[in-house]
Amino acid sequence: MKRAILALSLIVLSSAMIFAGGNTEGVVLNQDKPVVFFNRQPSDPVSGEIDMSAMTWNDSTFYVGFDAAGGGAVQGKLVVDYLAAADPAVIDRNGDGVIGYVLCIGDVGHNDSKARTQGVREALGTWDGSTDPGVAKEGSAIVGGTEMKVVELDSRAMTGTDGTTWNANAATDAMGVWATSLGDQIDLVISNNDGMAMGCLQASNYPAGVPAFGYDANADAIEAIGTGMLAGTVSQNVDAQATATLQVLRNLLDGLTGDEAVTVGITEADANGNKISADMMYLPETRALLAQNTGVTAANWTQYQAGQRDQGIKQLPDSVPTKNVILTIYNSGDNFLSSSYIPALQYYAPLLNINLTIVQGDGQNESSCLDRFMNLSNFDAYAINMVRTNSAEDYFQRIESGV
Ligand code: BGC
Helix, strand or coil: CHHHHHHHHHHHHHHHHHHCCCCCCCCCCHHHCCEEEECCCCECCCCCCECHHHHCCCCCEEEEEECHHHHHHHHHHHHHHHHHCCCHHHHCCCCCCEEEEEEEECCCCCHHHHHHHHHHHHHHCCECCCCCCCCECCEEEEECCEEEEEEEEEEEECCCCCCCCCCHHHHHHHHHHHHHHHHHHEEEEEECCHHHHHHHHCCCCCCCCCCEECCCCCHHHHHHHHCCCCCEEEECCHHHHHHHHHHHHHHHHCCCCCCHHHHECCCECCCCCCCCCCCEEEEHHHCEEEECCEEECCCCHHHHCCCCCCCCCCCCCCCCCCEEEEEEECECCCHHHHHHHHHHHHHHHHHCCEEEEEEECECCCHHHHHCCCCCHHHCCEEEECCCCCCCHHHHHHHHHHCC
16 A cells, blocks of 8 residues: 555656656755765754764764864863963962862753863863853862962853854853952853853953863954963864865765765875865764864964964866855854855865855744745755754755755
């Protein structure tokens, strides 16, 4: 019976196409087109568990990001190394023998944010089994050769009044309150990203000289390291991620399958000699292709100054057909995506003969992205950065309906 229905539907479908004068040759159905999620990994916002039903939606679905857990550890080490080299008499501002820090949390429902909170707390011994704000125990660290207590004085999710996460203005406001209420107990300011770290530094009562740490290596943060305003940040290698997002789509559109989809032009040179210069790692169990993190401090900041692009990626010849890709950005106001990721995409897309249409949301409502994610049959592939990490199904429905 099922077979009879299937056969009948195929006849109806093909006659409809013939009737419409359609030529089905070479037509790819939307549900068979490549999909790459990037920067916001499909996952459960509470547990962080990867949404494998999203990641296996079709054979051409992948995630491109960076090693989030490794990055949390890099940020933690940056802070620990800083303390190890510090003079206790200077860094412990009130001389109470305790290093107090405040922590800006980006988004409690985002894996990158969770990994950084965990990495920093583990390194400082304050990890108490949860990435939630306020959950930390007393830790310790070596400061200039002496072991000292470490206390997380406060931590908050930096959500703006409009509901947007990773909000730099919320960090400025929180820092203002912290500086007043906690005074010279604050010896360190640590943030899940650069936008919020720079936001803290903007507070009019920021305690001068207190070291602040961010994450992302945005251009303004790198310059702030150069001038001594910021103590450190972590590069998640935006160039490698942006190129990889586009290269995976390019590979799938060129008909590569299996391992080749995630290695050609990435860890192995393609036919034109293109290859990402930085290390990339592929995790088959989560279909995730990840860039590596590096710590940035006063010792090496000049290597991370703006405008340095991957020389391993060169212009593809005209014989490689141009493909149309629609790409969503969850929040047009996100510092990292707008100041680092989008410029990198705009640099590499033309080199890979990809015609990129970028649509941007408001960071609060999925509909702000979904309503602009349209005319989907006109695109060869989709790159998705969701507002909420558990919204993949909404995008798939759109793609299937072809609107
Ligand atoms: C970045 C944050 C950014 C977030 C957006 C993270 O990987 O570090 O700065 O706000 O992605 O999803």
